[in-house]
Amino acid sequence: MSSVEVHSQQQPEPAASLIPTLPGSHYTDEAVFELEKSRIFQRNWFAAARSSDLPTAGNFRNVDVGGESVLIVRGRDGALRAFLNVCRHRGARLCVEESGSVRRSLQCPYHAWTYGLDGKLVAAPNLNSMQDVNRDEYGLIGVHLREWLGTVWVCLADEPPSFEDTVQGAVTARLGDPGTIDGWGIDDLVVGKRITYDVKANWKLIVENFMECYHCATIHPELTEVLPEFADGYAAQYFVGHGAEFGEDITGFTVDGQGGFETLSGVDEDHDRRYYAITINPQVFINLVPDHVIFHRMYPVAVDRTIVECDWLYTQEVIDSGVDLSRSVELFHRVNQQDFDACERCQPAMSSRAYAAGGVLVPSEHHIGEFRDWVTAAISD
Numbered sequence: 001m002s003s004v005e006v007h008s009q010q011q012p013e014p015a016a017s018l019i020p021t022l023p024g025s026h027y028t029d030e031a032v033f034e035l036e037k038s039r040i041f042q043r044n045w046f047a048a049a050r051s052s053d054l055p056t057a058g059n060f061r062n063v064d065v066g067g068e069s070v071l072i073v074r075g076r077d078g079a080l081r082a083f084l085n086v087c088r089h090r091g092a093r094l095c096v097e098e099s100g101s102v103r104r105s106l107q108c109p110y111h112a113w114t115y116g117l118d119g120k121l122v123a124a125p126n127l128n129s130m131q132d133v134n135r136d137e138y139g140l141i142g143v144h145l146r147e148w149l150g151t152v153w154v155c156l157a158d159e160p161p162s163f164e165d166t167v168q169g170a171v172t173a174r175l176g177d178p179g180t181i182d183g184w185g186i187d188d189l190v191v192g193k194r195i196t197y198d199v200k201a202n203w204k205l206i207v208e209n210f211m212e213c214y215h216c217a218t219i220h221p222e223l224t225e226v227l228p229e230f231a232d233g234y235a236a237q238y239f240v241g242h243g244a245e246f247g248e249d250i251t252g253f254t255v256d257g258q259g260g261f262e263t264l265s266g267v268d269e270d271h272d273r274r275y276y277a278i279t280i281n282p283q284v285f286i287n288l289v290p291d292h293v294i295f296h297r298m299y300p301v302a303v304d305r306t307i308v309e310c311d312w313l314y315t316q317e318v319i320d321s322g323v324d325l326s327r328s329v330e331l332f333h334r335v336n337q338q339d340f341d342a343c344e345r346c347q348p349a350m351s352s353r354a355y356a357a358g359g360v361l362v363p364s365e366h367h368i369g370e371f372r373d374w375v376t377a378a379i380s381d
Contacts, residue, residue, distance in 0.1 A: 019369040021358040022376070027202040027350035033303040035379040036203075040282050041066030042156040043378075045167050047284045047297045048072060049152045050191060050311060053099070054080060058117065060106075061099045063154075064299060070143055070154055071095055073106070075117040082143035082154045088121070089113045089138075106140075115140050149186040149286075150313075151295070170280040176241035183266035184293055189313035192292070193329045197308040197336060201343035202350070203283065203300040204375065206308065209339050210277070210285050210296075211235060212365045219338045222331055226250050226257045227275055234364050235277065243274030243288075253289040255330040261291040261318050281374060287332065292318075294332050304347055310336060 026032050048063040054074040061072045062085055069085035071094060085094055087108040094106050094115070105122060107114045114123040119140035121127075144155040146163050153167060162169075172178045199206060209215070213235035216224055224231040227244040246253075252260020253275065263272055267290050276288040283298035292314045299307040312329050349355050361368050 017363050019361040019366065019372075021361060021368075022204070022372050023358040024350040024352065024355035026375075027205060027347065028303060030303055032379065033202075033300075036300075036375075037066035039381055040375070040378045041300065042068065044157075044161060044282055045146070045153045045155045045163055046282075047151050047280070048082070048154045049297075050295075051080065051147055051150050051152055052191065054152075056101070058102045058104070059099075060095055060102065062095050062097065064301060065154060065156060068156060069093060070156070071106075071140075072145070072152055072154070073117050076104075077118075080145060080147065080152055081117070081119060082145040082152075083119050083140035084143060086141065087111075087113050088140065089124070094140075149181070149295075150189065151297075167280055171278055171286075173240065174278045175276065180271070181288075183268060183271060184264055184288055185266050185315075186293055186295075186313065188316070189293055190316050190319045191311045192314040192319055192325045193312040195310050195329075195333060195336070197310065197340055199306045199308055199340045199343060200304060201306060201340070201347040202304055203298055203306045204371075205343040205346055205350075206298060206306055206340070207279065207282075207371060208368050209343055211279055211368050211371060214362060214364055215342065219342060220335055222255055223335050226253060226331065235367075243271060243276045246273040246275070252328070253291065253331060254327040255334065256327065259327065260289075261314070261323070261328070263290040264292075264315065279371075281371070292328060308336070308340070 042065065046065050048065065048070065049061045049072055053059075053061055054072060057074050057076045057078070059074045063070050063072065070082055071085040072080060072082045074080055086092075087094055087110065089108065089111055092108050092110040094108055102117075105114050105116055112123075112125055113121065116122045119142060120136070121138045144157070144160045146153045148163075148167065153163070155161075168178065171181050175181060213230045214233045216230040217233065220230070226247060228247045229244050247257065250257040252258055254260055271288075272290050274290070278286040278288070280286070283300070285296035287294035292312060295311045295313060297309045299309065301307055310332075312325065312332070314325070
């Protein structure tokens with residue numbers, strides 16, 4: 001009888017320069033994902049939508065935030081507000097559409113309880129005869145909301161973490177100065193193109209992929225042509241304040257490296273001809289280039305599925321000119337497709353016995369180790 005060698009599934013002790021990853025189960029276990037929904041996505045600031053998606057009174061957008069349906073509404077006073085998308089009577093969803101518009105109020109389709117755009121209960125069948133129903137007490141449940149970088153951020157926590165320390169702090173920690181991001185004028189930029197990707201991978205695989213460039217020389221030929229230093233495997237987030245420099249003959253952040261648009265007026269010489277990447281935990285990626293901004297919002301919907309909404313943002317003048325954006329959009333669209341294909345390649349292996357104890361991070365991926373620690377602390381509560 002021949003003998004068969006059985007290899008141990010135990011992770012070997014990593015070399016001193018290597019950092020262990022999360023175990024494979026953290027990318028496949030439904031129980032872990034439930035913890036992440038309640039302890040990460042419902043407790044932190046979540047980029048839900050672009051403010052310009054709701055331009056007029058009565059516009060709404062319905063967003064899943066950690067398993068809770070959150071309704072963002074533009075009020076008659078012009079302000080944006082967010083509520084749990086749940087009627088206070090019997091719990092029916094007020095709005096089932098992803099987005100739309102109402103005239104003056106939100107009415108439950110079940111029993112016609114009706115709420116103003118400010119969330120107050122304004123009408124219900126026989127409400128005047130029910131003297132003990134307090135209209136203020138039975139208004140919609142509000143959700144904390146902030147606007148920054150032209151983006152609607154919501155937080156379901158009773159006491160949200162400091163927006164300045166977490167969201168704005170992440171940008172400052174990356175760029176090195178709190179005012180640097182202002183140079184791109186993101187509040188005033190306009191969506192020139194939006195592409196929504198349905199990625200069959202755990203959200204953490206997508207974050208980890210975005211944060212590093214060890215893979216760039218392997219799967220991003222177009223990107224490394226524009227940003228040659230990426231071929232060395234060091235990401236733009238490798239150290240504070242660094243922006244990857246354009247190649248010598250590159251004139252635009254486009255698929256062929258040519259023919260970009262005029263540099264944004266607030267971008268100074270120190271930041272021109274450079275690319276900056278920012279991760280804001282838990283689900284935002286921002287890419288800054290001289291003439292536009294690429295803004296990703298992730299919406300984790302299952303342990304192995306993530307919707308990624310990506311906006312290409314330009315000045316109003318560029319949009320109004322009718323200029324062709326396709327070469328500008330195509331570069332990062334290819335990068336996204338290449339990245340998401342890589343994440344989908346990894347996802348099935350997360351449940352393999354070969355990855356039960358996880359893998360390792362090389363030195364240039366040290367900041368992914370920080371993300372690992374952040375996730376571990378969050379779900380450990």
